[in-house]
Amino acid sequence: MSPQLPDGVAWPSDGYLDPHLVGTPSKNLALYIHVPFCTVRCGYCDFNTYTVGFGQGADKDSYHHSVNKEVRLAADRLRPFNHEPVKSIFLGGGTPTLLRAGQIGQILQDVKDNFALDPSAEVTVEANPDTIDQAGLEQLARAGVTRVSFGMQSAVLHVLRTLDRSHTPQQVPRVVKWAREVGLDASVDLIYGTPGESLTDWKTSLEAAIEPQPDHISCYALVIEEGTKMWAQVRRGVLAMPDPDDEAEKYELADALLAQAGYAWYEISNWAKLEDGEAAGSTNLRHASRHNLAYWFDWDWWGIGPGAHSHVGDVRWWNRKHPRAWADALAGGSANLGARSAGAEAGIAAGLDSAAAPRPLAPLASPAQAGEILEESDRVLEAVMLRIRTADGIPISSLSPQVRGRVPVLIDEGLIEEAAAGAGIVKLTLQGRLLADYVTRELTV
Template identity: 55%
Template sequence: MSPAQPDGVRWPVDGSLGPDLVEVDRRRPLSLYVHVPFCRVRCGYCDFNTYTVGFGPGAQVGDYAPSVLAEARLAARVMADAGMEARRAQTVFFGGGTPTMLATGELIEILRGLDEAVGISEDAEVTLEANPDSVTRSGLRELAQAGFTRVSFGMQSAVPSVLRTLDRTHAPNRVPLVVEWAKEAGLSTSLDLIYGTPGEGLTDWETSLRCALSYRPDHISAYALVVEEGTTMGRQVARGELPTPDPDDEAAKYELADELLGEAGYAWYEISNFARVTDADRSPARAPTSYVHASRHNLAYWRDWDWWGIGPGAHSHVGRARWWNVKNPAAYAARMREGVSPAFAGEILGDETRELERVMLGVRTAEGITLDNLPVVADGEGREAASGVRVEALVADGLIDGGEAAKGRVILTLRGRLLADYVTRELMGY
């Protein structure tokens, strides 16, 4: 089971938000996230809110759409009551879990219902996460025809032994097949990779990278494995059955990924995400975060857009309000039938927290943040320390690009990407 839910302030039963909380005047773009908590097999490293069994009406495969759409209607009502102008979602992301555990028809029903309840922009990016063994050629074609634009496959590795350690169920040779099916359907393609799995050597990781590149997806995500407490893998590591991931090993693997992906024509636009560069992206005026194949939904989080998370355990962030839903699918479905908010708790973000998050999220992207947007902080003796002094020190340490800093922008070097949290603390004066 997933860890206990985080504490927070009690949330209104009707989910209401005041105009001051949503910051009506900001007019931020809106994104939607739909959490599908069902999986055929629960992977040993996963700490997401996922389940391999159903929980009754409105909380099981084949009967999930009514609960999702009830929350979508609640979201539209709450935002309207707060005085927000109607906004069509610029991105929609179906994550999990395994969204493709739902039938193609149910996924299409949900997408259409979201458009009716909230509204989806005509040029919206609509992404579906999928396991390589959970899709069909005809299903991908139907999804594309219904308005899905992008599919993200959980490849994780091309090495069978690594996949077994991760409890992944697909065969490596399935990945190129489904990528080709998605391309035939006209869908943009992304592959998720994980590095640092116990027992994975540098050669194994290189094999996975080269295989992924040979399929020519539009986008590749490379995530370092994090062993979470409460997971099967966490218990295996605690008992000494699996070795603890080595940070130096993970750093070497990230550097290899950056090298090979760069050579193959992919560019990083966020620390863990790389987009295939097109001719249109080569304009000097085009920022990496505007690349054709950069995930717009991913960037919505880094750019502080408003986003509403639908489903059990989903998190939402609108203005200064952040909240999270009850995790149990049966409890979630019951609340939706009763017409009350599924929120378990939440928090109101203060100015200091928002400033920290603005810097932390901004520096993770390849466009970085401008020097004049850095906060003024006190040095160890209580004197205000100019942001330029802090940046100069980070440039000297090889963590921030000196040429870009001279132009007034803070952008991480490769070494800086490996130490992004440290850079953020330094910039904030912590």
């Protein structure tokens, strides 16, 4: 089972966002749409995913109808904040390509009907290599998808089996080729540190990922989360926990091979293929994932789907975790026309609303379970923690005066680039990327 959601505080059941609590929202807006269905639940996965459906509005055949309701809710509740047109839509999971291409197309049409969409918006769909074919990729492209992110994980069969992946190594270059042929950007995700994976295995996976020349490659260290199947296997002694030194060596190999192949790191776990004239290290890279940049650079985003998190200005909230509870909440919107609902009153009592006069609300209900109001200290910590992970780094001037004196020490330790610091930017070295959590603590405590 995936981890429990935070407790938080009661959230208005009509989804009202009080401008006084939101504070100053970002002008940039992204949408995340969670599709919780999988054919097999991988042993390492702690995401909110299910191998079965749960009836009308919460199964694969009708899921898009519930998504449409939350799309309309999001558009209505975000209208007062005057965001710029949506720049990123990301369908993640789970396995979004278990939905029919026509359903994905309908979801995207619902977004276009309710939101202004930037003409250059990035529209990404995650896919397992064995859940999509050439015809399906062509249908996605016609529906408005611009980018597909394939869950490759490894090119070594015994590693894929340990991870409970259902595809074969041979399927990955095929789907990347098909995606490129229909005009889609292609990204592949890799995982390193799987128990039993040798350095040679990892090198094989890297070379296989590079060979079809995808536009983007992500490399994530395996983290075995409590409550997963793999966690139980470790506790029984069937598998060993990943070795941090082994993972560090594999990260260094990834960075070297990807750089040689013409990829530039722009965030600790992500590399984009350089186009002619692009400068390595820039977060303006043509093939950098805009969805990821939305998180690292503090955009506002609305997460649609069971368990999805949203963030607007100084407020954050999360949806009911179970697909049935999420769909049922969205189906209960007819009673919420006008002023506050009873659920909203509970939110007000918890400090989630101000004395501002309520505005008229469309007859829609929110599937939110709970939320939080972020303090200024929370925002500062998150800004450092996220921005420090990027190749752009973070301005020294944005750090508190109490920690700026630690920058020279971190340079001496080989964790921060001296030349960048001379230009007023804290930027991680390769060694610093491996110790990013330590650097974050040094610059925030």
